[in-house]
Amino acid sequence: MLHQARATTTRALLPAALSLLVLPAVASRAAAQTDYYNTDAGRPISVEDAYPVERRAVELQIAPLRLDRTGGVYGWGIEPEIAVGILPRTQLEVAFPLAYVDLGAGRRRTGLAGVEVGALHNLNVETRIPALAVAAELLIPAGGLGPDELRPSLKAIATKTFPWARVHVNGTYHFGDRSVDDPVDVGGHAASDLASWEAGVAVDRTFPLQSFLLTAELVAGRPVVDGAEVEWSTAAGTRYQLSPRVALDGGAGYRLTGIAEGWYVTFGAALSLGLPWTPRR
Amino acid sequence: MKRSRAVTILAAALVAAGAGALAPRALVAQWSRTYDQFYLQAPHNWEFRNRYVGADRLFNAFDYGHAILYETLWTKPSAPPAELEEKEYDYLTRTVLVRPPRVPLEEGAIEVRYAQLAPEAKAMFEWAHILHRQVYDVLADEGLSQPRKDAEIARLLAYYRSRPDLAFSSRPKSMKLMQEQPYSLAFRRKYPKFNGLIWAYHWMQVGLYEPLLVGADGDERQAGVRATVARFWQMLGDPPRSLPHQMPMTAAVAPRFAERYEEAAIVFDNLHSMHDVISDILANHDVPRDRKRAEILRAARLFRDDSSYVMPVAAWRAMARHMGVENMGGPAVGFLTALPTPTVTYGAVMTHDDRTGEMTGFRYGEATGGAHSAHDSSAATTPSDSASGGHEGHRAEPSAVPATDRDTTHAAHGARSAKPARAAGRAASPKRRPAARPTPPRAAPAPRPAARDTTGHHGHHP
Numbered sequence: 001m002l003h004q005a006r007a008t009t010t011r012a013l014l015p016a017a018l019s020l021l022v023l024p025a026v027a028s029r030a031a032a033q034t035d036y037y038n039t040d041a042g043r044p045i046s047v048e049d050a051y052p053v054e055r056r057a058v059e060l061q062i063a064p065l066r067l068d069r070t071g072g073v074y075g076w077g078i079e080p081e082i083a084v085g086i087l088p089r090t091q092l093e094v095a096f097p098l099a100y101v102d103l104g105a106g107r108r109r110t111g112l113a114g115v116e117v118g119a120l121h122n123l124n125v126e127t128r129i130p131a132l133a134v135a136a137e138l139l140i141p142a143g144g145l146g147p148d149e150l151r152p153s154l155k156a157i158a159t160k161t162f163p164w165a166r167v168h169v170n171g172t173y174h175f176g177d178r179s180v181d182d183p184v185d186v187g188g189h190a191a192s193d194l195a196s197w198e199a200g201v202a203v204d205r206t207f208p209l210q211s212f213l214l215t216a217e218l219v220a221g222r223p224v225v226d227g228a229e230v231e232w233s234t235a236a237g238t239r240y241q242l243s244p245r246v247a248l249d250g251g252a253g254y255r256l257t258g259i260a261e262g263w264y265v266t267f268g269a270a271l272s273l274g275l276p277w278t279p280r281r
Numbered sequence: 282m283k284r285s286r287a288v289t290i291l292a293a294a295l296v297a298a299g300a301g302a303l304a305p306r307a308l309v310a311q312w313s314r315t316y317d318q319f320y321l322q323a324p325h326n327w328e329f330r331n332r333y334v335g336a337d338r339l340f341n342a343f344d345y346g347h348a349i350l351y352e353t354l355w356t357k358p359s360a361p362p363a364e365l366e367e368k369e370y371d372y373l374t375r376t377v378l379v380r381p382p383r384v385p386l387e388e389g390a391i392e393v394r395y396a397q398l399a400p401e402a403k404a405m406f407e408w409a410h411i412l413h414r415q416v417y418d419v420l421a422d423e424g425l426s427q428p429r430k431d432a433e434i435a436r437l438l439a440y441y442r443s444r445p446d447l448a449f450s451s452r453p454k455s456m457k458l459m460q461e462q463p464y465s466l467a468f469r470r471k472y473p474k475f476n477g478l479i480w481a482y483h484w485m486q487v488g489l490y491e492p493l494l495v496g497a498d499g500d501e502r503q504a505g506v507r508a509t510v511a512r513f514w515q516m517l518g519d520p521p522r523s524l525p526h527q528m529p530m531t532a533a534v535a536p537r538f539a540e541r542y543e544e545a546a547i548v549f550d551n552l553h554s555m556h557d558v559i560s561d562i563l564a565n566h567d568v569p570r571d572r573k574r575a576e577i578l579r580a581a582r583l584f585r586d587d588s589s590y591v592m593p594v595a596a597w598r599a600m601a602r603h604m605g606v607e608n609m610g611g612p613a614v615g616f617l618t619a620l621p622t623p624t625v626t627y628g629a630v631m632t633h634d635d636r637t638g639e640m641t642g643f644r645y646g647e648a649t650g651g652a653h654s655a656h657d658s659s660a661a662t663t664p665s666d667s668a669s670g671g672h673e674g675h676r677a678e679p680s681a682v683p684a685t686d687r688d689t690t691h692a693a694h695g696a697r698s699a700k701p702a703r704a705a706g707r708a709a710s711p712k713r714r715p716a717a718r719p720t721p722p723r724a725a726p727a728p729r730p731a732a733r734d735t736t737g738h739h740g741h742h743p
Contacts, residue, residue: 035387036387037387037389037390053319054316054317054318054319055316055317055318055319056318056319056322057319058319085318085319088314088316089314089316122316123314124312124313124314125313125314125315125316125400125404126396126397126400127311127312127313127397127398127400128307128311128397129308129311129312161389161393161396161397162393163356163393163394206387206390208345208386208387208388208390208391209345209377209382209386210382211382211383211384211386211387241384243383243384244327244330244384244385245327272319273322274319274320274321274322274326275319275322276322278321278436278439278440279440279443
């Protein structure tokens, strides 16, 4: 009986775990900037700043790992990604999240969990006015563990810097009629996973001589489940510039409320290069 | 319904965050769309960092010095001079420079408020600093032949110019733009030690090209870089006396480099000149705080355009000679054991003929001896007490008022040029014969070819 219940739970949590792996891509533009100072969604927290990668920069996410535990089920993921500063203040990115889920009872599933395509456009650089940006993302059904429908979203981002810290505010709206009656249908995932909307605030503190920052966030979101309450989660982490081309990040988060309470940890590294051709004059 | 409400809330939040309490006009004035661009991708990327670790790290420390300077000037306008002259200077020279950062710094995290005041100017500096670093990379790349280095630097300059919104003009600018504006000289007067430190930074930033260029092979380049870095430390020995007394000009400090890569040298001089201009704008209380941004943006425009305050290249070279390399910290290679003796008072402002570059007088400060003894200013009040330098005879009373009120430009001159220390930089003045310079007793022993530069400092810590 107990075993049956666990099997049911793990099946139900499979999409949840997958969604959490995809989360960094869905919730906002995926991590893109090598520079430790330019925070990226999912590296290590989901709230990000209002700046894209530099124009003509190419950023390769080479080891963005995530371990999640929800309801006793572990999920692993890695999300290779490329982001390109294709235009002034604008980046394009493509991510290929790969998921590995332990279903319990010796069963495991591994596969591509969709393809994420996104763009972020910065509207202005910070003066007395905060830096503002808009982002659009599309999660495309692809792979054995991908979603079953297109999932577009729009996001607004603001960044304000104070001498003591920076504050980032993100708000995302997900399009699509995914409202469901039964939370099991979507696995009882986190607020910012298959949410209809989510909003978050993050604060980071920089240690410039060490090229290092600490960051923390609080995120709220409404799941697509009918009648579900707003869910809250929190996370904290660090980013570190290992070399001019390589930045590392790590963090941990906890889902405070909702039926998918649990924790996750992340680790990432990104390599930054430039476009190999010179611009036309 | 839910969806439209959510979108409305998002939009409202963005607008509210953006507009704040700013009036529409102020909002327009504050709206900035500048942006960063990645450095030119090339096989020589970070070559200098890999081969000259210590010197490269010092440049990271220099970034901190520039950033904390602007942030302090902007955020603490009423602070006593000791805030920069003692507290920050000591921290820089005893901590940051001694243990410089591993990687280039995010200056926006140090100069938070300044970056918000003038992000356009910050972006110009960063773009020029990228050029600086990439030129080091090319010259440090032992796998490139000299013609290939020339071609790569030409490619870097083309890439640099591809951002006309950020690129400094490739035409030399008169020193009038730097030191004869209404706000000029405020910084050097109030903060002579920190100003001298910035000039020492600039001396090394342009000077380090010289050993990379004149070294015959990798060992010589390593030794030359070590010697130039050691010289930088020597400059910090007795500030401000031992620090440069004039803005280091590339044509004087690194004449071989300026000869071969003229355009880059001009850009770097313009860059360093604008560094001083922004320091003056921030330090000068006669520029109201609500005018600082506008003045900085005006100066930035003037430094970018190819028409304002320009002078011929030959005049730019002559001006550098007449300013006297001994007043800039001396040449970057082939120097003597002792620091050169300046021939002008600290921060002196010479006037120049913009057509020829020849010195015409002093606007601020005076000569303390040397090859310019024939330049007598009508404002001269104090006889020179030194005959060792190149500026004896140029005298003007040190002024406590803005330099624009004190024009001594047209005093009588028997102009004799200061002679650069290295023959390689000796492009004779079009009209005047360079004056004789006291012959040094002996040259410093050439540094031994050594292991790679990995420390960045060599026993001359202050």
